[in-house]
Amino acid sequence: MKPRIIMNFALIITLYSALTFYIGWNGWIWLHTAFGLQDKWIFGVILELISFSYIIGHFLKGIPFFKVIGAYWFGLLQYAILFLPLANLIALVLIYLNLPTTTIVKWVGAFVLAAFIVLFLYGSFNAYSPVVRKYSLAIPKNAGKLTKLRIAMASDMHFGRLSGISHARRLVREVNALKPDLILMPGDIIDDDPEPFIQKNFGDVMKDLSAPLGVFGVLGNHEYYGGGIPRYLTEMNRIGITILLDQVTNIADSFYLVGRKDKTDRDRMPIEDLLMNTEINLPIIMMDHQPAELKQAEKNHVDLLLSGHTHRGQMAPNHLITKRMFEVDWGYLKKNQLHTIVSSGFGFWGPPLRIGSRSEIIQIDVTFV
Known part of the structure; x- marks a missing residue:
């Protein structure tokens, strides 16, 4: 394999891992604050498994579960990249205004989750209703x-x-x-x-x-x-x-x-x-x-x-x-x-x-x- 191909592949994996970490960090902060979730390592392992499910499913063709989970992950990944920076900015502004941090994290996270649910329901309707x-x-x-x-x-x-x-x-x-x-x-x-x-x-x-x-x-x-x-x-x-x-x-x-x-x-x-x-x-x-x-x-x-x-x-x-x-x-x-x-x-x-x-x-x- 040519060095340039190896470098490009390494760059893609690094960028993808960084985005996954960013999404996971946001998810962990909300789950920990809103529900008291404690074991970050189990959360991290599950997140990594989900984020690479599509690739895993390509090799484990007899187990379609991974390909299905991986497909939905791609949708979540795209809109998380769009939604989360805005959510983080709103949370920072509200914290700067001296509003309670715990309350801000809970409600901003809840609104983001609601937005994902609405978007996924709307997108599924468009996909399956020609x-x-x-x-x-x-x-x-x-x-x-x-x-x-x-x-x-x-x-x-x-x-x-x-x-x-x-x-x-x-x-x-x-x-x-x-x-x-x-x-x-x-x-x-x-x-x-x-x-x-x-x-x-x-x-x-x-x-x-x-x-x-x-x-x-x-x-x-x-x-x-x-x-x-x-x-x-x-x-x-x-x-x-x-x-x-x-x-x-x-x-x-x-x-x-x-x-x-x-x-x-x-x-x-x-x-x-x-x-x-x-x-x-x-x-x-x-x-x-x-x-x-x-x-x-x-x-x-x-x-x-x-x-x-x-x-x-x-x-x-x-x-x-x-x-x-x-x-x-x-x-x-x-x-x-x-x-x-x-x-x-x-x-x-x-x-x-x-x-x-x-x-x-x-x-x-x-x-x-």
């Missing part, structure tokens, strides 16, 4: 016998431990209710490892997705992270979902459907090579998990580009980061002939929380003119 967002657009091309096309799109389900089987049933129910002609899933259908997806029989639920023109998907970065793509593809094939791997398919002699490998894949084809043999007089609809190559898609006559990946930051204010990373990190953008739609996703990564974003299914009504 909305249907509707877009209507026109593509000025002849699509054979088709004059209209309804697409149901869902991305970033991250099905596994926390985005569970009931959420999958919700997806099937909501998508089928739209009566789509075509169902598209632009990546991150599973959360890394395909084992929970297969073990919990997600496939038997998702095989009920129904559309006359078919159900198609592409790989997202998390399918690569899991390292089980062959097994995943076998399961998708079993349940009738076609995963396009840098492939172009002609749908009903009416339009091209293009599915790209994720940007994670070093061997993925450039758009111009992938579309080399397509006829530009037919509509071209493309799925690309990450909305990172809009200019190339526009240049190569793609009419509709569908992506996910960003989660719209998932937990505010992370959306400020995704807005800087991508030309469009959520919603709709038109560039000349190219219509781009980026979904915030149906599921979630890490904590089952959405603050400032909402789980969603996309309905796209296309008119060919």
Whole structure:
């Protein structure tokens, strides 16, 4: 391992440990003051175990408890970094005004805890209660016998431990209710490892997705992270979902459907090579998990580009980061002939929380003119 990588890793661990200590110190002061908790060493060991649960769960895959606890910890970590400095400042001001220190610690801590509870309840509702967002657009091309096309799109389900089987049933129910002609899933259908997806029989639920023109998907970065793509593809094939791997398919002699490998894949084809043999007089609809190559898609006559990946930051204010990373990190953008739609996703990564974003299914009504 290169020295620079070792130094960066050491820096990250040091910073992470410092943040964990800061959160733990605040928690200990409040618990000790409000409830008389005495054994700081037991508290410290439990905190360390929780803070590294996600990593532990990665190695102890047979014990999902650690991954679940670790996922919620990430949500707590982010908002503790935002809430606690403000709480500390308020407490210092009140102490400076000669108010009783014990009372201040108790009540400021209680307000912080209440804020976390409200935030987590609100975030959980947003995560598990999807909305249907509707877009209507026109593509000025002849699509054979088709004059209209309804697409149901869902991305970033991250099905596994926390985005569970009931959420999958919700997806099937909501998508089928739209009566789509075509169902598209632009990546991150599973959360890394395909084992929970297969073990919990997600496939038997998702095989009920129904559309006359078919159900198609592409790989997202998390399918690569899991390292089980062959097994995943076998399961998708079993349940009738076609995963396009840098492939172009002609749908009903009416339009091209293009599915790209994720940007994670070093061997993925450039758009111009992938579309080399397509006829530009037919509509071209493309799925690309990450909305990172809009200019190339526009240049190569793609009419509709569908992506996910960003989660719209998932937990505010992370959306400020995704807005800087991508030309469009959520919603709709038109560039000349190219219509781009980026979904915030149906599921979630890490904590089952959405603050400032909402789980969603996309309905796209296309008119060919």
